[in-house]
Amino acid sequence: MTKPQRRTLKASTITMAHGAGGKAMRDLIEDVFVGTFDNENLNKLEDQARFELAELQAQGQKLAFTTDSYVVDPVEFCGGDIGTLAVNGTVNDLAVSGAIPKYLSCGMILEEGLEVSLLRRIVASMRQAADEAGVTIVTGDTKVVPKGKGDKIFINTTGIGVIAEGVNISAENCKPGDKVIVNGFVGDHGAAILNARGDLALDVELATDCQPLHGLMQAMLEVCPELHAVRDASRGGVATVLNEFAESSEVSIRLFENKIPVRDEVRGVCEILGLDALYFANEGKLVVVVPAEKTDAVLEVMKAHPAGQGSAIIGEVLEGYAGRVLVQTGFGGERILDMLVGEQLPRIC
Amino acid sequence: MTKPQRRTLKASTITMAHGAGGKAMRDLIEDVFVGTFDNENLNKLEDQARFELAELQAQGQKLAFTTDSYVVDPVEFCGGDIGTLAVNGTVNDLAVSGAIPKYLSCGMILEEGLEVSLLRRIVASMRQAADEAGVTIVTGDTKVVPKGKGDKIFINTTGIGVIAEGVNISAENCKPGDKVIVNGFVGDHGAAILNARGDLALDVELATDCQPLHGLMQAMLEVCPELHAVRDASRGGVATVLNEFAESSEVSIRLFENKIPVRDEVRGVCEILGLDALYFANEGKLVVVVPAEKTDAVLEVMKAHPAGQGSAIIGEVLEGYAGRVLVQTGFGGERILDMLVGEQLPRIC
Known part of the structure; x- marks a missing residue:
């Protein structure tokens, strides 16, 4: 299979969008940095x-x-x-x-x-x-x-x-039939930063989810050394990670909206501002794609770990439509969850 | 021997001097960073x-x-x-x-x-x-x-x-009797940056000396695996490196002013501005302290290497007066070459 062509940067000046974790940043990185430094390690992104x-x-x-x-x-x-x-x-x-x-x-x-x-x-x-x-x-x-x-x-x-020897986790490894798991509430960090800027004047406590994830990862690897793909959903949020997975593995991914854990307070912030928590940065959340037959075992150790108590299966990997991420809404409809375009929330990390 | 006590930072706001490579920066680093992160590797500075x-x-x-x-x-x-x-x-x-x-x-x-x-x-x-x-x-x-x-x-x-196994270069290793060598003209980078800022309105070409030094280092290690101390003389210049050596090794160091290679153009800049090229940043110069009996062999390979053609013995390590660096002037007098106090040339690297 040939990989999609590298993106090109058309802009002549740097804008805030070039640091926002979405398409503009990918254009900049693939064209300018990867295009110039060009080596096997870096090119994998x-x-x-x-x-x-x-x-x-x-x-x-x-x-x-x-x-x-x-x-x-x-x-x-x-x-x-x-x-x-x-x-x-x-x-x-x-x-x-x-x-x-x-x-x-x-x-x-x-x-x-x-x-x-x-x-x-x-x-x-x-x-x-x-x-x-x-x-x-x-x-x-x-x-x-x-x-x-x-x-x-x-x-x-x-x-x-x-x-350790034998571990081979990569955004390229997602296979149709795999399940997508997240280790808890999505969007807390983004909402905490928005709130800290004082623009919202909300009367709620919104704390970052910032926490280390290597302990959780090691527990997961113990029951499933062949984890397919894992990324922490920081800048660009869960949506960006899943788009990267779908693109790198040339598969499509379907999310179930009503399975995605979002705090009521974060949901409220999103409704006020017309934003989507799936694009909000997290600093203690990972998205993991696991072989279907290992889903239960992985989910069990995740829930037993302090950093994964709120873990949930939120989606699945499908064949075809390489690079597409779909969300099945609560009402049974489907929408495309694209990569972030432009700047949603600058300087989030 | 007990090491000198860690410096403390008395300032309440960060000033440009805290990034200038001199005493103020050392206060900041030793007090705030080393004092907090505190581990064997970092503490060696x-x-x-x-x-x-x-x-x-x-x-x-x-x-x-x-x-x-x-x-x-x-x-x-x-x-x-x-x-x-x-x-x-x-x-x-x-x-x-x-x-x-x-x-x-x-x-x-x-x-x-x-x-x-x-x-x-x-x-x-x-x-x-x-x-x-x-x-x-x-x-x-x-x-x-x-x-x-x-x-x-x-x-x-x-x-x-x-x-490689057996290499143990450290600022703590200088011994009385050792010789101090530099691999060429001193102060070029600092002068080039000053000139590039356009404040001098000089009609001279002053280029940075920026170059990689690992090839030169490997050649030196081949003839003298027991090099005592080596640092590149970047921010803070040769003067700062030698002060660090003298302090860490608890020795004094004497430089011979008329042996220090300085370009006429750089000397000119220094005279106009009342600055000392020994404090000017370099980006392709290292200061090496070698056992006396290996001086000739090291100097020879340095001069034979493209990055060391201008190498010269510029000083020697003495017993006593731990931490003091002296310069023997062309007129036979001696002056103390202290660490940089405050800010000489900000944003040099």
Whole structure:
């Protein structure tokens, strides 16, 4: 099978949509970055590179390597801050490859005038999140830019993890008949950030779902070493992950709207703003595609794990219509769930 | 011997000095980052973490792991751009540990409104620099911030390299009697950036010295596997590296001013501005401390390598006065070469 042609970037200036996790960002990444750096690892557009290092005489294990810069606004919000996010986000990009996260780097870009007390709180959050996830922040870098040339604090974390022999999780592995599971309420992080910006003036507590997922992943791998595809549904939400799966595996996916766990408060925010929680960012949610015969076993260990108590089967993989994601609505109709076009919610992570 | 106490940060807001590579930045790093993340690897304040991964059954080799964010202004300058810098800077932070650089990640923070043509040039520079250095950019991330919340483009590169068994280069290893060598003209990058900003209105060509140093390092290690200390003299310049060596090894270091290679044009810039080229950033220069008996052999291979043709012995390690760096001036006098205080040249890398 030939893969779809690489997207091209037609824009002449960068807009906020180029960072929003949807089609515009894919155009930018596939044309400019992948088109230029062009190598087997990067071209897969997985959330982490995986490789053996011959020098280390690896015995079947691989290293996983992933990077993320965090520019969330505001930097503190209900349930966490940019530091919590920077650690768990990178831990989770390692975890969903099946890797056990080991080491993180930390690159800080601070804006002149940043309050040191705020910086200390954020760094303390990073330490706490790292301890909880069992990773160590082993190297770092600090830059300061003049006031008005940054925005308080941007954090890059890059992580290294180790993937056991035989684990082969990939967006390309979805097979017709597979089931789609999510590990709990969808859209909490996006709603928490929206609420933290104060634009909604809602009288509700909306906390981020930010949490590390490698423990849950390892429990799942124990009962099903052949998990097909797993991604954490961060920027772009569950909708984006499923579109990536459908495109990479050349299958279609059907979701059952009334099976998708969404909190009432989040549903309310969506109704007010005319938004869809399936596009909302999550920071502690993964979407996993499992062989049908393993569905019950995987769901059981997920529900038994603290990070997966709200797990639910939300869809299935179908043959044909490569790249299409459908939602079966509560009323029996069907709608297409496309990739995000343009910018829904900038600076969500 | 007890190590000097960790520095503390007294400031309540971040100033440009906290990113300038001098004392203020050390206060910030030691107090806030090291004080919080607190682990054996990070606490060494080397430019890269080094570790074995038991899971990989390493046979004496170590991984080196380093991160740097690049915020240089302007983003293009004589002899290179922020992309050239982002690759070579991280390659060199791996190289000076004795590692052979292997893989890089690339985290982009783009400002809304950035011209895509500029981005393409920068990314092409990264690819070219990566090819020249023999590294592959295997994973990446892209964020966009609104206009006025960033400055065109910030790039984080994080790198992984492999250190052969038995190599143990550390800022702590300088011994009285050792010689100090630099691999060519000092201060070129700093002068090139100053000139590119157009404030000087000089009619000279001042190009960055940006180049990868791992080939030179491997040649040096072949004749002297027991190199004592090596660092690339980037932000903060040769003066900062030597102060770090003197402090970490609890020795003093004496430089011979008339042995330090400085281009006439760079000397001119320094005289006009009352600055010292020893504090100017370099992006292709390393300072190496070698056992006296190996000096000639090391110098010879350095001069024979394209990246070391201008190599010169510029100083020696002395007993006593732990942490002090002296410069013997051309007139026979001596002055103390302290760490940078405050901000000399912001956003140099």
